[in-house]
Protein backbone atom coordinates (compact mmCIF):
# COMPACT_ATOMS: atom_id res chain seq x y z
CA UNK A 1 0.00 0.00 0.00
CA UNK A 2 1.35 3.45 -0.93
CA UNK A 3 2.21 5.78 1.96
CA UNK A 4 -0.37 8.48 2.69
CA UNK A 5 0.48 11.93 1.40
CA UNK A 6 0.57 14.90 3.75
CA UNK A 7 -2.71 16.11 2.23
CA UNK A 8 -4.32 12.73 2.90
CA UNK A 9 -3.15 12.91 6.53
CA UNK A 10 -4.62 16.42 6.85
CA UNK A 11 -7.87 15.25 5.30
CA UNK A 12 -8.06 12.35 7.75
CA UNK A 13 -7.78 14.64 10.79
CA UNK A 14 -10.23 17.10 9.26
CA UNK A 15 -12.77 14.28 8.95
CA UNK A 16 -12.12 13.17 12.52
CA UNK A 17 -12.59 16.73 13.79
CA UNK A 18 -16.19 16.75 12.55
CA UNK A 19 -17.00 14.47 15.53
CA UNK A 20 -16.24 17.43 17.83
CA UNK A 21 -18.64 19.84 16.10
CA UNK A 22 -21.72 20.50 18.21
CA UNK A 23 -25.02 20.47 16.34
CA UNK A 24 -27.17 23.65 16.23
CA UNK A 25 -24.23 25.65 17.58
CA UNK A 26 -21.43 27.85 16.25
CA UNK A 27 -18.02 26.45 15.43
CA UNK A 28 -14.80 28.50 15.50
CA UNK A 29 -12.75 27.85 12.39
CA UNK A 30 -9.00 28.30 11.96
CA UNK A 31 -6.83 29.17 9.00
CA UNK A 32 -4.46 27.26 6.73
CA UNK A 33 -4.34 24.16 4.58
CA UNK A 34 -5.54 21.76 7.31
CA UNK A 35 -8.33 24.12 8.35
CA UNK A 36 -9.33 24.31 4.67
CA UNK A 37 -9.79 20.54 4.59
CA UNK A 38 -11.90 20.90 7.73
CA UNK A 39 -14.06 23.61 6.13
CA UNK A 40 -14.71 21.31 3.17
CA UNK A 41 -15.80 18.55 5.57
CA UNK A 42 -17.91 21.01 7.56
CA UNK A 43 -19.75 21.93 4.36
CA UNK A 44 -21.09 18.37 4.23
CA UNK A 45 -22.91 18.85 7.57
CA UNK A 46 -23.69 22.56 7.25
CA UNK A 47 -27.43 21.90 7.66
CA UNK A 48 -26.69 20.65 11.20
CA UNK A 49 -24.84 23.72 12.50
CA UNK A 50 -25.86 27.29 13.24
CA UNK A 51 -22.80 28.77 11.55
CA UNK A 52 -19.15 29.61 12.08
CA UNK A 53 -16.77 32.30 13.28
CA UNK A 54 -13.74 32.74 11.02
CA UNK A 55 -10.17 33.43 12.11
CA UNK A 56 -9.20 35.19 8.87
CA UNK A 57 -10.62 36.81 5.74
CA UNK A 58 -9.46 33.75 3.75
CA UNK A 59 -11.35 31.37 6.04
CA UNK A 60 -14.46 33.57 5.95
CA UNK A 61 -14.36 33.52 2.15
CA UNK A 62 -14.01 29.73 2.03
CA UNK A 63 -16.85 29.25 4.53
CA UNK A 64 -19.09 31.58 2.51
CA UNK A 65 -18.19 29.78 -0.72
CA UNK A 66 -19.84 26.74 0.89
CA UNK A 67 -22.86 28.83 2.01
CA UNK A 68 -21.93 28.47 5.67
CA UNK A 69 -23.07 31.51 7.62
CA UNK A 70 -20.16 33.49 9.09
CA UNK A 71 -20.93 35.27 12.37
CA UNK A 72 -19.21 38.41 13.63
CA UNK A 73 -17.41 37.47 16.85
CA UNK A 74 -18.94 40.53 18.52
CA UNK A 75 -22.33 38.84 18.19
CA UNK A 76 -21.16 35.56 19.72
CA UNK A 77 -21.00 34.97 23.47
CA UNK A 78 -19.55 31.46 23.44
CA UNK A 79 -18.83 28.49 21.22
CA UNK A 80 -18.14 24.89 22.17
CA UNK A 81 -15.14 24.30 19.92
CA UNK A 82 -12.47 26.06 17.91
CA UNK A 83 -10.83 23.83 15.30
CA UNK A 84 -7.52 24.77 13.71
CA UNK A 85 -4.17 23.51 12.47
CA UNK A 86 -0.74 24.21 13.95
CA UNK A 87 2.82 24.64 12.75
CA UNK A 88 4.21 22.75 15.75
CA UNK A 89 2.63 21.12 18.80
CA UNK A 90 4.35 19.60 21.82
CA UNK A 91 3.27 16.75 24.07
CA UNK A 92 1.62 19.21 26.48
CA UNK A 93 -0.60 20.79 23.80
CA UNK A 94 1.42 24.01 23.47
CA UNK A 95 1.59 25.16 19.85
CA UNK A 96 3.37 27.46 17.44
CA UNK A 97 0.88 28.98 15.01
CA UNK A 98 0.85 31.82 12.51
CA UNK A 99 2.63 30.34 9.52
CA UNK A 100 -0.33 31.69 7.57
CA UNK A 101 -0.17 35.08 9.37
CA UNK A 102 -3.55 34.60 11.08
CA UNK A 103 -2.24 34.16 14.65
CA UNK A 104 -3.96 37.14 16.28
CA UNK A 105 -7.47 36.44 15.04
CA UNK A 106 -6.91 32.74 15.72
CA UNK A 107 -6.02 33.52 19.33
CA UNK A 108 -9.00 35.83 19.73
CA UNK A 109 -11.54 33.33 18.35
CA UNK A 110 -9.95 30.45 20.28
CA UNK A 111 -10.23 32.47 23.51
CA UNK A 112 -14.02 32.46 23.18
CA UNK A 113 -14.26 28.70 22.62
CA UNK A 114 -14.63 26.11 25.38
CA UNK A 115 -12.20 23.75 23.66
CA UNK A 116 -9.35 24.06 21.17
CA UNK A 117 -9.21 21.06 18.84
CA UNK A 118 -5.86 21.03 17.06
CA UNK A 119 -5.70 19.13 13.77
CA UNK A 120 -2.35 18.41 12.18
CA UNK A 121 -0.36 15.83 10.33
CA UNK A 122 1.92 13.87 12.65
CA UNK A 123 5.08 15.67 11.51
CA UNK A 124 3.97 18.71 13.53
CA UNK A 125 4.49 16.92 16.87
CA UNK A 126 7.83 17.99 18.41
CA UNK A 127 9.68 17.62 21.71
CA UNK A 128 10.80 21.24 21.91
CA UNK A 129 8.99 24.08 20.13
CA UNK A 130 11.02 26.48 18.00
CA UNK A 131 12.33 24.75 14.93
CA UNK A 132 9.47 26.42 13.08
CA UNK A 133 10.15 30.19 13.18
CA UNK A 134 7.96 31.79 15.84
CA UNK A 135 5.65 34.45 14.31
CA UNK A 136 5.07 37.70 16.16
CA UNK A 137 2.47 40.18 14.85
CA UNK A 138 3.66 43.75 15.33
CA UNK A 139 2.34 47.30 14.84
CA UNK A 140 4.25 48.50 11.74
CA UNK A 141 5.77 51.64 13.35
CA UNK A 142 7.18 49.48 16.18
CA UNK A 143 8.82 46.94 13.87
CA UNK A 144 12.44 47.98 14.51
CA UNK A 145 12.16 48.48 18.25
CA UNK A 146 10.33 45.17 18.70
CA UNK A 147 12.89 43.35 16.53
CA UNK A 148 15.73 44.69 18.73
CA UNK A 149 13.98 43.44 21.87
CA UNK A 150 13.17 40.06 20.32
CA UNK A 151 16.82 39.62 19.28
CA UNK A 152 17.77 39.65 22.98
CA UNK A 153 15.83 36.38 23.42
CA UNK A 154 18.46 34.56 21.39
CA UNK A 155 16.86 34.00 18.00
CA UNK A 156 17.13 35.94 14.78
CA UNK A 157 14.14 38.18 14.05
CA UNK A 158 13.24 38.54 10.35
CA UNK A 159 10.46 40.64 8.87
CA UNK A 160 8.15 38.42 6.80
CA UNK A 161 7.86 39.31 3.11
CA UNK A 162 5.32 38.26 0.50
CA UNK A 163 5.78 38.95 -3.20
CA UNK A 164 8.80 41.13 -2.46
CA UNK A 165 7.11 43.46 0.02
CA UNK A 166 6.46 43.18 3.77
CA UNK A 167 3.44 40.98 4.40
CA UNK A 168 0.49 42.90 5.85
CA UNK A 169 -1.91 40.91 8.01
CA UNK A 170 -5.73 41.11 8.06
CA UNK A 171 -5.21 43.55 10.94
CA UNK A 172 -2.92 45.90 8.98
CA UNK A 173 0.17 44.78 10.88
CA UNK A 174 3.49 43.12 9.99
CA UNK A 175 4.94 39.77 11.05
CA UNK A 176 8.39 39.26 12.54
CA UNK A 177 9.46 35.60 12.44
CA UNK A 178 11.90 34.49 15.14
CA UNK A 179 14.36 31.99 13.72
CA UNK A 180 16.44 29.66 15.89
CA UNK A 181 14.58 30.21 19.14
CA UNK A 182 14.57 27.16 21.42
CA UNK A 183 11.39 27.43 23.45
CA UNK A 184 12.01 25.45 26.61
CA UNK A 185 9.29 27.16 28.68
CA UNK A 186 6.48 28.09 26.25
CA UNK A 187 4.23 29.71 28.90
CA UNK A 188 7.02 31.99 30.14
CA UNK A 189 8.13 32.84 26.58
CA UNK A 190 4.55 33.70 25.54
CA UNK A 191 4.12 35.98 28.57
CA UNK A 192 7.49 37.63 27.96
CA UNK A 193 6.89 38.41 24.27
CA UNK A 194 3.31 39.56 24.99
CA UNK A 195 4.57 42.36 27.24
CA UNK A 196 6.85 43.94 24.61
CA UNK A 197 5.26 47.24 23.62
CA UNK A 198 4.27 47.16 19.94
CA UNK A 199 3.57 43.42 19.89
CA UNK A 200 -0.02 42.64 18.94
CA UNK A 201 0.27 38.94 19.65
CA UNK A 202 2.71 36.05 19.50
CA UNK A 203 2.08 32.76 17.74
CA UNK A 204 2.76 30.78 20.89
CA UNK A 205 -0.43 29.16 22.15
CA UNK A 206 0.80 27.88 25.49
CA UNK A 207 -1.20 29.48 28.31
CA UNK A 208 -4.27 28.48 26.34
CA UNK A 209 -3.06 25.52 24.31
CA UNK A 210 -4.94 22.69 22.65
CA UNK A 211 -7.41 20.62 24.67
CA UNK A 212 -7.40 17.86 22.08
CA UNK A 213 -4.89 17.22 19.33
CA UNK A 214 -5.78 15.00 16.37
CA UNK A 215 -2.60 13.89 14.64
CA UNK A 216 -2.59 12.25 11.23
CA UNK A 217 -0.31 9.20 11.33
CA UNK A 218 0.29 6.59 8.63
CA UNK A 219 -1.64 4.04 10.71
CA UNK A 220 -4.57 6.33 11.52
CA UNK A 221 -5.51 9.39 13.55
CA UNK A 222 -3.89 9.60 16.98
CA UNK A 223 -5.82 11.55 19.63
CA UNK A 224 -3.96 13.38 22.39
CA UNK A 225 -6.05 14.89 25.18
CA UNK A 226 -4.70 17.55 27.52
Ligand SMILES: O=C[C@H](O)[C@H](O)[C@H](O)COP(=O)(O)O
Nearest residue numbers: 032033034085098099100102
Ligand atom coordinates in the same frame (compact mmCIF):
# COMPACT_ATOMS: atom_id res chain seq x y z
O1 LIG B 1 -1.70 31.45 10.50
C1 LIG B 1 -1.92 30.30 10.22
C2 LIG B 1 -2.25 29.25 11.14
O2 LIG B 1 -1.73 29.36 12.42
C3 LIG B 1 -2.22 27.82 10.62
O3 LIG B 1 -3.17 27.13 11.37
C4 LIG B 1 -0.89 27.11 10.71
O4 LIG B 1 0.08 27.87 10.02
C5 LIG B 1 -0.95 25.68 10.14
O5 LIG B 1 -1.22 25.74 8.79
P1 LIG B 1 -1.29 24.45 7.89
O6 LIG B 1 -2.50 23.69 8.29
O7 LIG B 1 -1.38 24.98 6.48
O8 LIG B 1 -0.03 23.67 8.11
